Amino acid sequence: MPAKDLVSWNTMIHGFATCGDVGTARQLFDMSSERDLVSWSSMIAGYAKSRQSNEALILFHDMQSANVRPDRVTMVSVLFACGDLGALGMGKIVHEYIDRNKVEIAVKLGTSLVDMYAKYGDIENSLKVFNGMGVKDVLTWSAVIIGRANHGFGEHALDYLAKMISGGIKANDITFIGVLSACSHVGVVDRGWTYFTSMNDKYGVTPKIEHYGCMVDLLVEFGDTSRGKRALLEICPLLPDAIVWRTFISACKIHKNMELVEEATVNLLELEPHMDGNYVLLSNMYAQGKKWDDVVNVRRRMRDKTFIRFRE
DNA sequence: GTAGGGTTAG
Numbered sequence: 001m002p003a004k005d006l007v008s009w010n011t012m013i014h015g016f017a018t019c020g021d022v023g024t025a026r027q028l029f030d031m032s033s034e035r036d037l038v039s040w041s042s043m044i045a046g047y048a049k050s051r052q053s054n055e056a057l058i059l060f061h062d063m064q065s066a067n068v069r070p071d072r073v074t075m076v077s078v079l080f081a082c083g084d085l086g087a088l089g090m091g092k093i094v095h096e097y098i099d100r101n102k103v104e105i106a107v108k109l110g111t112s113l114v115d116m117y118a119k120y121g122d123i124e125n126s127l128k129v130f131n132g133m134g135v136k137d138v139l140t141w142s143a144v145i146i147g148r149a150n151h152g153f154g155e156h157a158l159d160y161l162a163k164m165i166s167g168g169i170k171a172n173d174i175t176f177i178g179v180l181s182a183c184s185h186v187g188v189v190d191r192g193w194t195y196f197t198s199m200n201d202k203y204g205v206t207p208k209i210e211h212y213g214c215m216v217d218l219l220v221e222f223g224d225t226s227r228g229k230r231a232l233l234e235i236c237p238l239l240p241d242a243i244v245w246r247t248f249i250s251a252c253k254i255h256k257n258m259e260l261v262e263e264a265t266v267n268l269l270e271l272e273p274h275m276d277g278n279y280v281l282l283s284n285m286y287a288q289g290k291k292w293d294d295v296v297n298v299r300r301r302m303r304d305k306t307f308i309r310f311r312e
Numbered sequence: 313g314t315a316g317g318g319t320t321a322g
Contacts, residue, residue: 008315010315013315014315014316017316018316036315038314038315038316039316040316042315042316042317043316044316045316045317048317072317074316074317075317076317076318077317079318107318108317109318110318112317112318115318137318139319140318142319142320143318146320172319173320175319175320176320177319177320178320180321181320181321181322184321208320208321210321211321213322214322216321217321217322242322243321243322244321244322249322251322
């Protein structure tokens with residue numbers, strides 16, 4: 001039985017880490033006189049969750065130096081960090097460790113492996129783990145669907161959706177991110193619309209801003225810009241966020257619709273006035289349209305911020 | 313048995 005104060009200490013580390021305050025969690029972690037498997041795992045999970053994947057892997061390394069053996073809970077977070085960084089080599093080492101130590105590959109750990117390989121684009125290893133899993137849930141399938149979609153294999157992603165549904169597993173909001181972006185990659189606007197409407201009607205999944213983002217991408221790139229704009233401004237009941245605007249901008253560029261791009265970029269700047277990249281985006285856009293006065297204006301707005309080199 | 317583990321648009 002672990003000491004009582006070690007348990008409460010770990011609870012505190014975990015509490016701060018999962019709230020996103022990894023800084024405080026780390027302070028507590030560093031202050032603690034005693035650290036066990038749970039302390040390390042909580043801290044690594046905190047870094048992974050807040051997308052400080054490098055820190056997560058560094059800490060995993062420190063954990064090994066401290067001779068604390070990771071278990072399947074630790075490895076879920078480590079694999080997530082590997083997938084996030086594209087650290088396939090590290091991910092494979094973890095996989096080998098799992099096999100060597102005969103760690104049971106249950107749903108969560110299995111899904112983490114499937115996801116890590118799929119994110120990297122290593123579909124062979126991803127499916128090897130996938131096929132070896134006794135129990136798969138909606139996230140296991142979604143990992144494959146999203147992974148395939150993001151690597152340009154939209155048809156493959158949609159195949160897996162069909163297999164999943166015929167296997168009796170219901171798609172959720174995460175699945176639909178993969179499904180809709182698969183439609184974007186394949187360029188099937190009508191099917192995208194069908195899936196989008198079936199989300200609510202058939203699956204009871206309320207579209208989130210991410211799903212509208214996918215639809216904007218699909219419509220603008222393969223439908224027409226004005227329909228995409230309608231989807232964005234009128235149909236989307238949620239306020240478009242910066243990612244949606246950037247999606248819109250990059251999709252618009254294909255059609256070189258300067259007016260819409262300009263409007264969108266101004267909106268983006270309002271949402272994220274501190275992001276330097278957005279000013280560069282706006283300036284480049286004006287430069288492309290040879291609107292030199294506007295280029296100067298954007299630069300003026302930038303001047304008090306920070307030094308940025310504009311592309312010629 | 314157990315304080316700690318998986319999800320997403322660009």
